Amino acid sequence: MVAGTAGETQEPASFMREHTKRKFLPYAYLSPTLLLLAVLTVVPIVTVFLYSLFDNVIVNPNPPVFVGLENYEEVLTHRKFRAAVSNTLYFALASVIVHFIIGLSFALLLNSRLLSANVKAFFRVIYILPWVFTASIIAILWRLLMNPHGVINFVLLEVGLIPELLEWLSDRKLAIHSVTFINIWSGYPFYLVSFLAGLQGIPDDLYEAGRVDGANAWQLFWHITLPQLRPIIISLALLDFIWTIHQFTLVWMTTGGGRNTEVLSTYTYKAAFSSYDYSEASATAMVILAICTLVAIFYVRSQRMADE
Amino acid sequence: MIGSRRQILIRKILVWIALILGACFAGLPVLWMVSSSFKSNLEIFAYPPALIDESFSFQAYEAVLSDPGQLRFFFNSYLVAILVTICTVITSILAGYSLSRYDFRFKKVLSLIIIGVQSVPPITLMIPYFGLIVWLGIYNSYAALVLTYMVFTLSYAIIMMTGYFNTLPRDLDEAVMIDGGGSFVTLWRILVPISLPGIVAVGVYTFMLAWNEFLFALTLTRTNDMRTVPIGIHLLMGQHSFEWNQMLALSVLGSLPVLILFLLFQRYFIAGMSAGSVKG
Numbered sequence: 338m339v340a341g342t343a344g345e346t347q348e349p350a351s352f353m354r355e356h357t358k359r360k361f362l363p364y365a366y367l368s369p370t371l372l373l374l375a376v377l378t379v380v381p382i383v384t385v386f387l388y389s390l391f392d393n394v395i396v397n398p399n400p401p402v403f404v405g406l407e408n409y410e411e412v413l414t415h416r417k418f419r420a421a422v423s424n425t426l427y428f429a430l431a432s433v434i435v436h437f438i439i440g441l442s443f444a445l446l447l448n449s450r451l452l453s454a455n456v457k458a459f460f461r462v463i464y465i466l467p468w469v470f471t472a473s474i475i476a477i478l479w480r481l482l483m484n485p486h487g488v489i490n491f492v493l494l495e496v497g498l499i500p501e502l503l504e505w506l507s508d509r510k511l512a513i514h515s516v517t518f519i520n521i522w523s524g525y526p527f528y529l530v531s532f533l534a535g536l537q538g539i540p541d542d543l544y545e546a547g548r549v550d551g552a553n554a555w556q557l558f559w560h561i562t563l564p565q566l567r568p569i570i571i572s573l574a575l576l577d578f579i580w581t582i583h584q585f586t587l588v589w590m591t592t593g594g595g596r597n598t599e600v601l602s603t604y605t606y607k608a609a610f611s612s613y614d615y616s617e618a619s620a621t622a623m624v625i626l627a628i629c630t631l632v633a634i635f636y637v638r639s640q641r642m643a644d645e
Numbered sequence: 646m647i648g649s650r651r652q653i654l655i656r657k658i659l660v661w662i663a664l665i666l667g668a669c670f671a672g673l674p675v676l677w678m679v680s681s682s683f684k685s686n687l688e689i690f691a692y693p694p695a696l697i698d699e700s701f702s703f704q705a706y707e708a709v710l711s712d713p714g715q716l717r718f719f720f721n722s723y724l725v726a727i728l729v730t731i732c733t734v735i736t737s738i739l740a741g742y743s744l745s746r747y748d749f750r751f752k753k754v755l756s757l758i759i760i761g762v763q764s765v766p767p768i769t770l771m772i773p774y775f776g777l778i779v780w781l782g783i784y785n786s787y788a789a790l791v792l793t794y795m796v797f798t799l800s801y802a803i804i805m806m807t808g809y810f811n812t813l814p815r816d817l818d819e820a821v822m823i824d825g826g827g828s829f830v831t832l833w834r835i836l837v838p839i840s841l842p843g844i845v846a847v848g849v850y851t852f853m854l855a856w857n858e859f860l861f862a863l864t865l866t867r868t869n870d871m872r873t874v875p876i877g878i879h880l881l882m883g884q885h886s887f888e889w890n891q892m893l894a895l896s897v898l899g900s901l902p903v904l905i906l907f908l909l910f911q912r913y914f915i916a917g918m919s920a921g922s923v924k925g
Binding site: 359360362363364366367369370371373374376377378380381382384385388395442443446449451452456460462463464465466467469470471472473474477478479481482484486487488491522576579582583585586590601602605606609610615618619622623625626629630632633636637 | 692879911
């Protein structure tokens, strides 16, 4: 297959040339990608790892000092860092779970046989809408709505759900939930779209067979729809978990990581660009990388299982 | 189904109620942003709030569009996003062709690395990037943004392109090869033209990712004439004592390109979104 039929009819010398060319060609086509990834991914990761093992890196006038794992020890025992870890985990887990619930509900709704194709197409656009906006715009939008004098407080007060105006984004207890809610609003369309595609891929015969066996709607959902969507659910949840840990803009532009909403990315950014402590920032950056890599390994494994 | 006509009617009503509640959740915040951008700054938090009030005007839009500094944000965003899109599309076509059509020794490892890049946190790269970009002499330039954006656009683009090429039968290119065409000719004359839908999907998705980028634009540019729209919004938040209507007008204008692309190329968008999770 590799040498192809063209090679057989040629002279041995040119066959050899053709052969080495064939061996070399795939790398040539990949070379721009590999060059970019080497310079802008591999080298930086090695650099940041080295930074994390030294003190006095980058802006410090003193020469760097090798300190081994001391920076990690310092960071991991820091109270603020631990708070950032638990905030990040809450932020990511809550986002993933609620994204899944909203995404699947909306997908099932848009897949309903009781609606005409035009109605579905119209509502699909509206449901995907939050995804069109970039994080900094979403931050502005929700700062407008969640302002103490904003429309959310007005409506909730009028309905009687809250006794007084709430500081959604500046109250130390509320802010992390508000930021998580905003992330939920902005991220569910990704699930919706993937589930819509997934639902269309479930063969109708499965449901027919289920109905013949006397299953009700709930049983059909539990025994057919969910198991069929399983591979999509797993890969979505893992990818979303990684992306939510990456999330910086939304937190940075709503609370700036203050009000008890510090997550790992804002913590790292501040360590680097506010305190200029690049050693500490590098150590936390490596911790985030380690968490994401761990999840990514699960992701690749789940993809491989889906392929088999 | 066994259900009587009445049951179906009740079900239909329930579905519609859920449908409209969902639409409110998704759409009302956006509607409120748009309507607020037409209010005067004093009326934005007026009590009781109204969707449209007597202060309705295009004043905030005029302010944004007549400010050369803010127009520059748009110019920068378009330029960077278009350059990133062109570079990403070309690079991913070449890489996708290699991964789809050739078997070679390090194929598995290399494709694993390309997929794995998606999981590298931008914040981790940001620390060494600063020094690296200064060292390369491209700090505060378009090149810095284009190159760093490509790190996270390429991964998706290559996965999508490889997937698309994989759906095309190999007989196509082998026929051209036998006729004496080289592999590059095959790619350029045969695969690229019939892969246009896949290429559009990659392009649209890349443009959107580049248009929305925040962190690298924040840290790798210094002067306002190099800032992009998301950073412009960030700056507006700090400088003026909350010119809400202008910020919102800038946000609406800043969302239009992606919104229009989305409405025009919905199908491709969706293909792009699900490329990472659903295997085609």
